[in-house]
Amino acid sequence: MEFFAKIKSALKKTSNHIALSISGRRAGHDLAQGIEEALIMADVGVAVAAELSRKVTEEKFSRDTTDEDIKLFLANEIALLLAPYQSNFFQQLSIPPHSTTDNTQHLSSTTNPHIMLMIGVNGNGKTTTLAKITHMLKQSHHRPLLVAADTFRAAAVDQLRYWANYISCDFSCAPDGADAAGLVFQSIKNAKSNGNDLVLIDTAGRLQNRDDLLAELEKIKKVIKKIDAAIPLTTILILDGITGQAAHGQVDVFLNKIGVDGIIVTKLDGTAKGGAIVSLVQKYKIPVFAIGVGEGIDDLKPFNVLEYARSLVGH
Ligand SMILES: Nc1nc2c(ncn2[C@@H]2O[C@H](COP(=O)(O)OP(=O)(O)OP(=O)(O)O)[C@@H](O)[C@H]2O)c(=O)[nH]1
Ligand SMILES: [Mg+2]
Structure with a gap:
């Protein structure tokens, strides 16, 4: 399995809750609140969950926005928070x-x-x-x-x-x-x-x-x-x-x-x-x-x- 597919499948237990919180809006559940709860369950921390939930509210997603679009929006926001810690x-x-051409550089x-x-x-x-x-x-x-x-x-x-x-x-x-x-x-x-x-x-x-x-x-x-x-x-x-x-x-x-x-x-x-x-x-x-x-x-x-x-x- 390629790298990304492996990570995605490993994190499925975590991502399932978030996916449900997004699809739940069609059953009348509040999107931002559902996402906040799912993120707290995923252990991102209360403050980050609240911050992301606020961003979702501000974004005012229309009825036509797909679940995948909302996921991508969230992923990008999370990636922005994490970017400074990419190593x-x-x-x-x-x-x-030993890729160097300088042969003297041996240990x-x-x-x-x-x-x-x-x-x-x-x-x-x-x-x-x-x-x-x-x-x-x-x-x-x-x-x-x-x-x-x-x-x-x-x-x-x-x-x-x-x-x-x-x-x-x-x-x-x-x-x-x-x-x-x-x-x-x-x-x-x-x-x-x-x-x-x-x-x-x-x-x-x-x-x-x-x-x-x-x-x-x-x-x-x-x-x-x-x-x-x-x-x-x-x-x-x-x-x-x-x-x-x-x-x-x-x-x-x-x-x-x-x-x-x-x-x-x-x-x-x-x-x-x-x-x-x-x-x-x-x-x-x-x-x-x-x-x-x-x-x-x-x-x-x-x-x-x-x-x-x-x-x-x-x-
Ligand atoms: N599913 C899963 N199991 C893992 C992962 N990493 C380690 N394990 C398992 O966790 C168990 C403990 O791993 P070890 O590497 O022995 O842990 P340790 O920190 O060296 O343990 P001590 O030496 O007792 O302190 C083993 O059964 C590993 O196979 C992982 O990423 N996923
Ligand atoms: Mg050990």
């Missing part, structure tokens, strides 16, 4: 790393790999998303190294090892219970000498109220910067789309305590609250790198504002 982080990394022990650190609470999809990212970037001829820095659970290491084998890329782990920051330090050193240009680090699920676990993440970040303060490090917060707006609490904690460069929202295929991305970016002004739309290795899509907005309203 091309993965698109940039998708440019083949050496002095070249820094790009580090990606996956963080987030238990079960949000960190490990799966890391595998999906690797799969996507490997197609652009990168040489990724996967680091199993979730040293709390043996099963977590096995899960990442499975993906590393599946994608056939380098993998690094430590014995059970070993120091995660120590593993990260050694893995990046190895990556530099082995010519890995990407290092993707999986971390253990955190309960947002466990300060000791958060402290470990801080330590991992410190260790990375100790290798070289100029090392490119991107910290990605993985959020579960099923949580909807309740994910705000998680963003608060990770943003303030660890620092986050961008978010990935997973499981948009299993939720009717797919609008939560709107409220998240409005509140935290944080870019969305990608969205997860299924369990398969191909089910990660770089975030595209217009595709997402159209899918949200089912246009």
Whole structure:
């Protein structure tokens, strides 16, 4: 299935309510009010829902306006709100790393790999998303190294090892219970000498109220910067789309305590609250790198504002 069709079908649970609120006007329901209620159910946030509803009222759609026209109007308005948070982080990394004609530009022990650190609470999809990212970037001829820095659970290491084998890329782990920051330090050193240009680090699920676990993440970040303060490090917060707006609490904690460069929202295929991305970016002004739309290795899509907005309203 092509990208857009996949996103549209993933967000169907969310867009169905909005479609009903639009078609409901023929049964005498108030269009703007119906849309406002449907948007609130989709978790876009009360303020955004009210604002969009006001715009619908102002637009004074005639009887001849089709449902599709109204959906497109809404999609465009939503896309305008989201536009500042469109990120091309993965698109940039998708440019083949050695496409340059300058043959001297090979990785050496002095070249820094790009580090990606996956963080987030238990079960949000960190490990799966890391595998999906690797799969996507490997197609652009990168040489990724996967680091199993979730040293709390043996099963977590096995899960990442499975993906590393599946994608056939380098993998690094430590014995059970070993120091995660120590593993990260050694893995990046190895990556530099082995010519890995990407290092993707999986971390253990955190309960947002466990300060000791958060402290470990801080330590991992410190260790990375100790290798070289100029090392490119991107910290990605993985959020579960099923949580909807309740994910705000998680963003608060990770943003303030660890620092986050961008978010990935997973499981948009299993939720009717797919609008939560709107409220998240409005509140935290944080870019969305990608969205997860299924369990398969191909089910990660770089975030595209217009595709997402159209899918949200089912246009
Ligand atoms: N439907 C769907 N399932 C997903 C998606 N992303 C992840 N999952 C599933 O969510 C479950 C948890 O994913 P993991 O990647 O293990 O989550 P995690 O954050 O690493 O979990 P911990 O290591 O326990 O903290 C798995 O069953 C995944 O297949 C998605 O976009 N859609
Ligand atoms: Mg995991």
